[in-house]
Amino acid sequence: MTRHIRHAGVFCALLLVALLLNAARVQVVQAPEYDRNPANRRPDIARYEEPRGDILVDDRPVTGSRDTREHLRYERTYTDGPLYAPVTGFASQLYGTTLLEKAEDGILSGTDPMLAPFPLWNDFTRARSRGGDVVTTLDPAAQRAAYKGLAGHKGAVAALEPSTGRILALVSAPSYDPQPLSGNGAAATKAWRRLNVDPDRPMLNRAVRQTYPPGSTFKVVTTAAALDAGVVRDLDAPTGSPEPYTLPGTRTRLTNASRGCRDASLREAFTLSCNTVFAKLGVEVGATDMTATAHAFGFNDPALRIPFPVARSTFDTSLDQAQLGLSSIGQYNTRATPLQMAMVAAAVANGGQLREPYLVERTVRPGGSTLAASGPRAVRQAMYPSTAVRLRALMREVVENGTGRRAAIRGAKVGGKTGTAQHGLGNSGTPYAWFVSWAQGDRDLAPRVAVAVIVEEAEADRGDISGGGDAAPIARAVMEAVLAHQR
Template sequence: MNKPLRRASIFSLLLVLSLLAWATYVQLARGDSLRDNSHNSRVAISQYAGPLGDILAGGKPITGSASTDGDLKYKRTYTDGKLWAPVTGYASQSYGSTQLEALDRQVLDGSDSRLKNPLEAVTRERSKPGDVITTINPAVQKAAYEGLGNKTGAAVALDPTTGAVLGLASTPSYDPGSFAGSSTKDQKAWLALQKDEKQPMLNRALRQTYPPGSTFKVLVAAAALENGLYSSVDEPTKSPDPYRLPGTVTDMHNENRSAPCENATIRTALEYSCNTVFAKMAVDLGQSKVAAQAEKLGFDDSKLDIPVRAAKSLYPSGMNDSQTALSGMGQFDVTATPLQMAMVSSAIANDGKLMTPYEVDRTTDGSASALDRNQGKTYGEAMSKHTASELQSAMGTVVDEGTGTNAKIPGVTVGGKTGTAQHGENNSANPYAWFISYADAGNGHKVAVAVVVEDSDAARADISGGGLAGPIAKSMMKAALADTGS
């Protein structure tokens, strides 16, 4: 063999060996990632080769599957899709999946190894898909969704004793079934949702943050009691009215100029929602103590998964005293999700113990056998039992005699706090209306709720937390306690 031919042969051999090495690497080292890549058409073909498992609420499926004529033999269907979209997310042949549809995809499409019997493990046949059992109470969910109606907003209900999410609504909503397939009609539905300025696909309950306004005052009150600034909600505070913001020539007044806010007790200050009291209280505490209390209740947690990840609620740092004062009334750069404010109310209702929110009770093998089960987990001791008891009493006064009377439920102990948060440059836009609350039926059954109305058709002068958000919270609490005979 002459030299040029020998060199060509050696070069060809090296190419073959390199190709074999690369193929081996791809199969062994990158096989799993390539199989799971969303751009791999085989993934979608496998996922939709048979009916998907179901997501259930109240023991009934809120999802289903329908046969198609294409390579993807089945597509996802939804019952009352707009009602349940904030819980399920979507599963689309063309656009992937989100929320529970994505996080529990392997259970729902049968690819989870826990679903395989020994024969299926050898033959690699598709297993019978499993189901996802949520904690959502359908009556609470319906009350939240119908209460929000045409308004833009969100509502969350929690079981304070376990952390179970009982309701999770966001409006405007969308029908995930409208683009579950791969037809031209599905594509048009998807594009229309992407262009919709009202952002119906935004999960406002979990992923949108708002200034919490006066609902944040209960957190500042908790910090004051926890740090010994005041011993009870009935001790007079040191609060001038008006209150001059530190380092400025600006005097802060209260919305109701005739309210008894000067040196008011925490109970009275919550009842009349006195800005001056809580602005001064935040400055007296200092931002570090308010921040510590906020963190105990879930603020600044960037990894809160229920299992869908919630956006981080923020109590800012690096503020001067006047900014700290504004933060005391839930303004400046304080932001919170509706889930976060439901957690605040939940900790108070649960005697100071905050449970980690969760919306999946268990996943199953499609029958009665559970693959895993959520037993509930303590997030932390957010405050002492004494502090929680004091705040329960003061929030009860808000509902019985103050701005939250729209949330009263006969025969049930209800506590709440209204909030109207400024919005837009120089407060030019309509404010956000908030209401956080808890209800205790007295038989071990409790519920904690947060509602925010971002936009409605109400006149600006008629926008209030008690007027817009309070009745929604009341309907959710009544639905949650309905099976207790209350």
């Protein structure tokens, strides 16, 4: 009898071991497979069972969470959704996340291991920490000024603090409200379809994901290359530029929109925005030095993130001389995001040093303690300091005596460069109106803000469209908002 009991006990022990091994196989070995199974709703239910952390502007949340009391309990809400959509993106229970909501999803959703009280604690307990908050670098007054200025237009604004790279404003127009996309019902599906068929593409972040021909604003880069290479030493010396200028190896004759460009000095050509002078200068600088300078400003960089990825701005590296001439005036294959052109203005304002832009100031735990802080990124020398000094002087003359007068701010030093970029088949499209600038208050030791503005469909006759008329007033409003904000 004892032997049978012993055999039964051994058999039960073997069954228990088999049961434990199978449980371990299911819960450990096959857990990733079950987690990925579309029929498994537990990850989604767990993801939305707690409120999501917030995105903060000037330490105030522009996002929130609403308790729906459904299986996917908490739904994302947005304050001033269209104003901040180019920064926050959306967090949808159906369509996922974009922009900051995606780049900082680990912090906001509570899945980042750094939020756990102890290392590997959440892996062991399979628990989820409360979501942390993301504090942005945005200046709310500058953001509102840019948004208001672009009302009724297609376009974008990017504003930076030159000395640090902090992004002060990032606006794309037309914008959209992310709120209707947050849920998982018919309303979210309808909003998604409506936004995706809209020909104005409101969900496109034109400030960082769309590239444009920069037109004459690229002449800032060409000027930096010419001064650094020693092709021009005296700003007031004649450049020997004909009008029209025949592009090398072609019969194509380049002309100017302004008079007085024949044999103009660099100072005169910059103020008048003479295409002939800058195309000739680009050819004289040469493809190698022009490419190196464009790279130093950030062109052709595929890795720029703020923390979400930025579209690569391009300067073609395989050019003949005619193509180089066109590229040097911001045409041919030269393309840039508004953020990239704000970086160009910021490098000039910061003595030739370029700080890579960043949007997240710090991330914080639910209790408010700092989890991680960003701070200024590595510096890159875009041009010689002496070149930056002379470029600042040239940009100030554009605002004081040239095509950028509408960007002037009483009591402040303002530098700028206008641009009108042709595009479309045979340049048939409505020209893009550009303006890049920087501003320094009367009590500031250095420029406080650098701005780039592009207006895609300016409200003017084709011949009257200009960066100075359409984009400069928007840049001025943004710069005024930043300067009015005392440190």
